[in-house]
Amino acid sequence: MTCTISSFFATLVVLLLWRVEEIAEACSCSPVHPQQAFCNADVVIRAKVVGRKEVDSGNDIYGNPIKRIQYDIKQIKMFKGPDVDIETVFTAPSSAVCGVTLEPNGKKEYLIAGKAEAGGKMHVTLCDFIEPWDSMTPTQKKSLSQRYQMGCGCKITRCPAFPCTITAPEECLWTDLVIEKSVSGRQASHYACIKRSDGSCAWYRGIAPPKKEFLDIEDP
Incomplete structure (x- = not known):
């Protein structure tokens, strides 16, 4: 009986170590907005x-x-x-x-x-x-040519759970994972984070180029 129990635990340890190694080797990525x-x-x-x-x-x-x-x-x-x-x-x-x-x-x-x-x-x-x-959405395709590059000076901050806030005016808060439980939600599919003339950043929606008025004073 003692040998049987020892063999069982030895097998269990091997299986656990194999599983830990398998998990350690698995690929893990943090979600990012397409612009990021x-x-x-x-x-x-x-x-x-x-x-x-x-x-x-x-x-x-x-x-x-x-x-x-x-x-x-x-x-x-x-x-x-x-x-x-x-x-x-x-x-x-x-x-x-x-x-x-x-x-x-x-x-x-x-x-x-x-x-x-x-x-x-x-x-x-x-x-x-x-x-x-x-x-890909029309907005994503259009943003590849100009808009994403315009926003590379901004920081897109992922919201992991509510409440969450930005800590600087150069940030845009990405809430798709909390609101829609998806990395391909509304903000990822239809918005870009654009830097305005005052140095702050804000979400902009649409496939047309951002208006000058938006860059100066408007919220998206």
């Missing part, structure tokens, strides 16, 4: 994925090969980035380590934001803003 993702990114492009393969990217400290997924892309438009077309997007090999899965058939267009690498390459993770182009 745009401002944080080195590169933001609209593109089609035309190829996919697994490649080696050197070795780790133990000499084991580091695997990455290489997506070959056809860039349609660059909204932010270097003066060179992006031809290759790299990501980790699985979602557990924040790898991104894209359809490589060349049919679906994506908005891809991520970090620049040399020679027309970039790296992306699940924490970056990557969306099928057709799923």
